Amino acid sequence: MWQWLTRLYHRLGSPKWFYEITERWIFWLALGSAVTAVIGLVLGLLFAPADYQQGDSFRIIYIHVPAALLAQSAYMMMAVAGAVYLIWRMKMAAWVARVIAPIGASFCLIALLTGAIWGKPTWGTWWVWDARLTSMLMLLFLYFGVMALQQAMESEDASYKAGAILALVGVVNIPIIKYSVEWWNTLHQPATLKLTEKPSMHPDMLWPLLIMILSTYLFFALMVILRTRNEILWHERKRQWVRKIMEP
Amino acid sequence: MSLVMATVRRDLLLAARNPGEWANPLMFFLMVAALFPLAVDPDPVFLSKIAGGVIWVAALLATLLSLDALFRADVEDGSLEQWLASGESLYALSLGKALVHWCISGLPLTLMSPLLGVMLHLPADAFTALFLSLAVGTPVLSLLGAVGAALTASLRSGGLLLTLLILPLYIPVLIFAASAVYHAGIGMTYNGQVAMLGAMLALALALTPFAAAAALKLNLSR
Amino acid sequence: MTPDTGAQQTDLEARALYCERDDRILFADLSLTIRSGELLQLAGPNGAGKTTLLRLLAGLNRDYEGELLWQRKAVADCYAEYARQRLYMGHLAAIKKSLTPLENLRWLTAQDDASEDSLWQALEAVSLAGYEYTPCMQLSAGQQRRVALARLRISQAPLWILDEPFTALDKDGVRWLEQQLQQHVATGGAVAITSHHALEGIPGLRRLTLGGES
Numbered sequence: 001m002w003q004w005l006t007r008l009y010h011r012l013g014s015p016k017w018f019y020e021i022t023e024r025w026i027f028w029l030a031l032g033s034a035v036t037a038v039i040g041l042v043l044g045l046l047f048a049p050a051d052y053q054q055g056d057s058f059r060i061i062y063i064h065v066p067a068a069l070l071a072q073s074a075y076m077m078m079a080v081a082g083a084v085y086l087i088w089r090m091k092m093a094a095w096v097a098r099v100i101a102p103i104g105a106s107f108c109l110i111a112l113l114t115g116a117i118w119g120k121p122t123w124g125t126w127w128v129w130d131a132r133l134t135s136m137l138m139l140l141f142l143y144f145g146v147m148a149l150q151q152a153m154e155s156e157d158a159s160y161k162a163g164a165i166l167a168l169v170g171v172v173n174i175p176i177i178k179y180s181v182e183w184w185n186t187l188h189q190p191a192t193l194k195l196t197e198k199p200s201m202h203p204d205m206l207w208p209l210l211i212m213i214l215s216t217y218l219f220f221a222l223m224v225i226l227r228t229r230n231e232i233l234w235h236e237r238k239r240q241w242v243r244k245i246m247e248p
Numbered sequence: 249m250s251l252v253m254a255t256v257r258r259d260l261l262l263a264a265r266n267p268g269e270w271a272n273p274l275m276f277f278l279m280v281a282a283l284f285p286l287a288v289d290p291d292p293v294f295l296s297k298i299a300g301g302v303i304w305v306a307a308l309l310a311t312l313l314s315l316d317a318l319f320r321a322d323v324e325d326g327s328l329e330q331w332l333a334s335g336e337s338l339y340a341l342s343l344g345k346a347l348v349h350w351c352i353s354g355l356p357l358t359l360m361s362p363l364l365g366v367m368l369h370l371p372a373d374a375f376t377a378l379f380l381s382l383a384v385g386t387p388v389l390s391l392l393g394a395v396g397a398a399l400t401a402s403l404r405s406g407g408l409l410l411t412l413l414i415l416p417l418y419i420p421v422l423i424f425a426a427s428a429v430y431h432a433g434i435g436m437t438y439n440g441q442v443a444m445l446g447a448m449l450a451l452a453l454a455l456t457p458f459a460a461a462a463a464l465k466l467n468l469s470r
Numbered sequence: 471m472t473p474d475t476g477a478q479q480t481d482l483e484a485r486a487l488y489c490e491r492d493d494r495i496l497f498a499d500l501s502l503t504i505r506s507g508e509l510l511q512l513a514g515p516n517g518a519g520k521t522t523l524l525r526l527l528a529g530l531n532r533d534y535e536g537e538l539l540w541q542r543k544a545v546a547d548c549y550a551e552y553a554r555q556r557l558y559m560g561h562l563a564a565i566k567k568s569l570t571p572l573e574n575l576r577w578l579t580a581q582d583d584a585s586e587d588s589l590w591q592a593l594e595a596v597s598l599a600g601y602e603y604t605p606c607m608q609l610s611a612g613q614q615r616r617v618a619l620a621r622l623r624i625s626q627a628p629l630w631i632l633d634e635p636f637t638a639l640d641k642d643g644v645r646w647l648e649q650q651l652q653q654h655v656a657t658g659g660a661v662a663i664t665s666h667h668a669l670e671g672i673p674g675l676r677r678l679t680l681g682g683e684s
Contacts, residue, residue: 144412148412148413153403154403169395250581254580258576262568265605329558330578333556335552335554
């Protein structure tokens, strides 16, 4: 088992291996995320019962919650990848970290926009300074910071390291920011999905949500793999195996 | 004497020689606070409600102003290179630099805050809370700011980027500090908020020098 | 400066160094040693990698393959100890313009625990007597460089690694520095230096020329 893990670790560090093995994954990831999205949306938009308080407008939860979850976990993954680069100098990790940033930021933006759209019928305004939305906004700022810093650095190696340092500082701060923002304001409805408690949602509402979350993560994996493959092709462009692929 | 001590001494000397370094942000602090009654409403009742928050936002902005120069000159004149050549701990050096920054930024701001409190009709009960929250909170700003300054020291438009990077990290400090002042103003206890600030200070003291040291190394050219 | 009993003999060894920058190989399989009584001058056209190699030898540049040993120990493992035995002066003089030569020198020699008297003497030796209290922004570039060079009079380090130290110096300054280098090497110290200036007549002088376009 340990041997298999160390072998996997070394393989993951090899761009060529990553490129070849993900060739097959792309199709299945795309298919998987599309199918689950269709199922989830159909169930959620058509079959889930309307909320007794919010009516049909709650249905935006099927996009908002997965996007928000993903935005947060993507930042963690970016920080972990950055840490791997800082400690072990694995180039693949640096490329993955760089690639995750705009994807995570986009999902953060989607979460904010859908949150705002959700807010209009629910609270009457397009924006409310409640705990969830505000900490999402802070997360967006953190994403922008990492992207802006990487862009501004002159040497590529320095940009990877700087981005990693900032992402790690951000990751330590995210719980602090979340706690302080929640403490500051508790207008937003309590989270409907807690890992240890029974969810307070009707199962007919819950299942589509879980399926959409799965779909979003599959989509995220697909995006990360596609963009990482691009990074690989660019950085390894002088190598033999890339030349062979590029030839018509 | 270690290089860290010598650097702290030298930087304080530099600040004394170039009073603009610490005086300009102080003037900025004053001016920003003065903007609010001008832009919104000079009514004492209204101002007394927002005074704590306004003073803290002004302090934040004034701190950000003075952060850009923290490491920039050292990178440009070769002092950073000498630090690395000295074999001394960059962790200790970053801590020393943050200390100096607080001495020329956070400390003067804290000392001047009662004046701003008077100008903005801060409730009498809130003055202690304001002073205390600034005294404990501004070192955190300096420590976190040192990380941002180290990351952007070699970049041309570093100042603005620094602001972008550091502001989200300042939010928790702002929330608890402003809340402390507000609660003091309405006669409630604010120990919890100050305790949180203290905890953030402890965390920042322990962890930020690692990040700042790592970021400093990025500024050395080949 | 005569190395005193606290200083060690110079024994810097580099084995099979490989370094590249911007997809260009600067040097490969490069080995060299620097021992007491030697002066190694790195020569070559601009961009050949002289400064990169010098900083590598000084322990500042960790981006290379190969081994660098001080007293038979890897520099990476004993960096603090190596740093105490090695004086490094880079392109940039590390002078703060709003401080006086005395204050600047005090910072530059902080680790050497120099007495006030020795600081004054050092400044006198570089012909800056009378300028001790003049802010460095009022001094010429050559004078500012001399403030940095005054360090050489105070440091006890046996190994000097100097990057373009003759920059901005006038004829007298050049002659003074050559004298210092000669003295240091004659009393058992060692020097690694990059310079476009032609060094001659220093016993123990070796030249290493790095390539031009690859």
